[in-house]
Amino acid sequence: MDESSIRSRMKQVVELMASDIAGLRTGRATPALVEGLTLAVYGGTQKLKVQELGTISAPDTQTLVIDPWDKSVIGEIRQGIAAANIGMNPMIDGEIIRISFPPLTTEDREAYTKLLSTKLENGRIMVRQIRGEGMHDIKQKFEEKTLTEDEKFAQEKLLQEITDENIKIIDEMGEKKKQELLSL
Numbered sequence: 001m002d003e004s005s006i007r008s009r010m011k012q013v014v015e016l017m018a019s020d021i022a023g024l025r026t027g028r029a030t031p032a033l034v035e036g037l038t039l040a041v042y043g044g045t046q047k048l049k050v051q052e053l054g055t056i057s058a059p060d061t062q063t064l065v066i067d068p069w070d071k072s073v074i075g076e077i078r079q080g081i082a083a084a085n086i087g088m089n090p091m092i093d094g095e096i097i098r099i100s101f102p103p104l105t106t107e108d109r110e111a112y113t114k115l116l117s118t119k120l121e122n123g124r125i126m127v128r129q130i131r132g133e134g135m136h137d138i139k140q141k142f143e144e145k146t147l148t149e150d151e152k153f154a155q156e157k158l159l160q161e162i163t164d165e166n167i168k169i170i171d172e173m174g175e176k177k178k179q180e181l182l183s184l
Helices: 003-022 071-083 106-143 149-182
Strands: 038-041 046-049 054-060 063-068 090-093 096-100
Touching (some): 003 106, 003 149, 038 071
Antiparallel strands (some): 038 046, 063 096, 090 096
């Protein structure tokens, strides 16, 4: 078992989960809600993320402001965000784009909580799949007689500890996001 490879792969899953759940709406406007959206700009010749097109800020808890560096693509940015169909209605206000977020209803919060649970479980499954591959490698090396029984059990224990650490991190991120979702 290559411990550094497994740690690295599980860390990638945790980072993926962090960016994935950061995009969940919690009733509070955050730049993470739009910065990862990929938009076709400059007549569709380039696909760029919103964060590559301008500055994203949240002047208050209900509003996001996007200030494009190139003012000529402001209309394309607005259209791209609206076309992404993520429940946002961007409006051009002079040389900036303003996105207002209405407060979340109880039903919205419950739906987002369910979505969060699904995303977290998918993250746990990915971590467990990496553990499964590691266990398979350990078993294969044991059968090839390149590992003793003691080494096999020690590596399996280490692999389980690494898995538990990463699942705990995912659960903590999920709990924090759930608190944000449920707070009014």
